[in-house]
């Protein structure tokens with residue numbers, strides 16, 4: 001159904017992998033397909049958590065540089081806006097998205113990974129925003145998300161030098177949450193997704209929304225949203241099940257309602 005993405009759904013988890021040899025670069029078409037894929041995943045009640053990875057030795061080596069040759073400044077601004085909108089959708093997605101970074105994760109690839117909710121990497125992954133090497137700047141949210149994740153100084157250093165860092169260094173500076181050997185990375189990402197998928201999809205959505213609101217609109221808006229959504233959680237069937245299961249000393253069976 002998609003030319004640039006493989007999708008595998010199993011046990012409430014969808015593993016989606018970019019499959020665009022040689023480097024899984026994000027072309028206009030790849031991003032258009034990603035938007036359609038997000039529609040599918042959002043509407044599929046059987047999918048509770050998502051893992052994003054890359055086929056072959058790359059995660060995503062960035063936007064497709066071959067598409068840059070004909071762009072006017074106005075075209076480039078439009079390209080940035082539409083990519084930003086798509087990655088904002090990833091970041092505010094109502095289901096958890098875990099990036100399993102298996103190889104080069106550069107430019108738009110790192111911008112995509114930073115819009116995911118959780119990042120895991122292999123030690124040999126290469127992460128960076130090397131756009132200045134090409135005479136441009138990051139355009140899919142990288143100048144905003146990288147400083148929030150690793151601090152302004154380190155982000156400025158990475159962007160201005162275009163330096164790439166490995167998985168272990170990414171872990172040390174807080175750009176990824178964990179590092180696993182390459183041959184275990186996908187299994188570990190699926191394991192994490194499976195743990196998360198045991199929760200109610202309703203409360204996952206509320207928690208993701210509260211976190212996102214605080215991170216994008218600031219702590220005052222975030223704390224207000226948290227109270228509102230805390231209240232909403234008390235109107236669900238799943239709170240009855242969760243509290244009853246605790247009191248009855250058993251595992252909850254959430255109905256996602």
Ligand SMILES: C/C=C/C(=O)SCCNC(=O)CCNC(=O)[C@H](O)C(C)(C)COP(=O)(O)OP(=O)(O)OC[C@H]1O[C@@H](n2cnc3c(N)ncnc32)[C@H](O)[C@@H]1OP(=O)(O)O
Nearest residue numbers: 022023025061062063064065066104106107108130139140
């Ligand atoms: C708004 C967003 C903006 C952006 O994202 S701008 C793009 C930012 N990304 C980059 O600047 C990364 C560019 N790529 C590289 O630096 C290197 O590549 C790598 C470090 C990723 C890998 O290096 P190595 O292992 O030596 O492989 P290889 O021979 O350079 O690449 C294999 C094939 O992949 C193509 N390729 C790599 N990255 C891109 C890309 N971003 N867009 C289009 N093609 C790309 C190459 O050209 C080549 O292709 P062929 O085998 O036909 O010569």
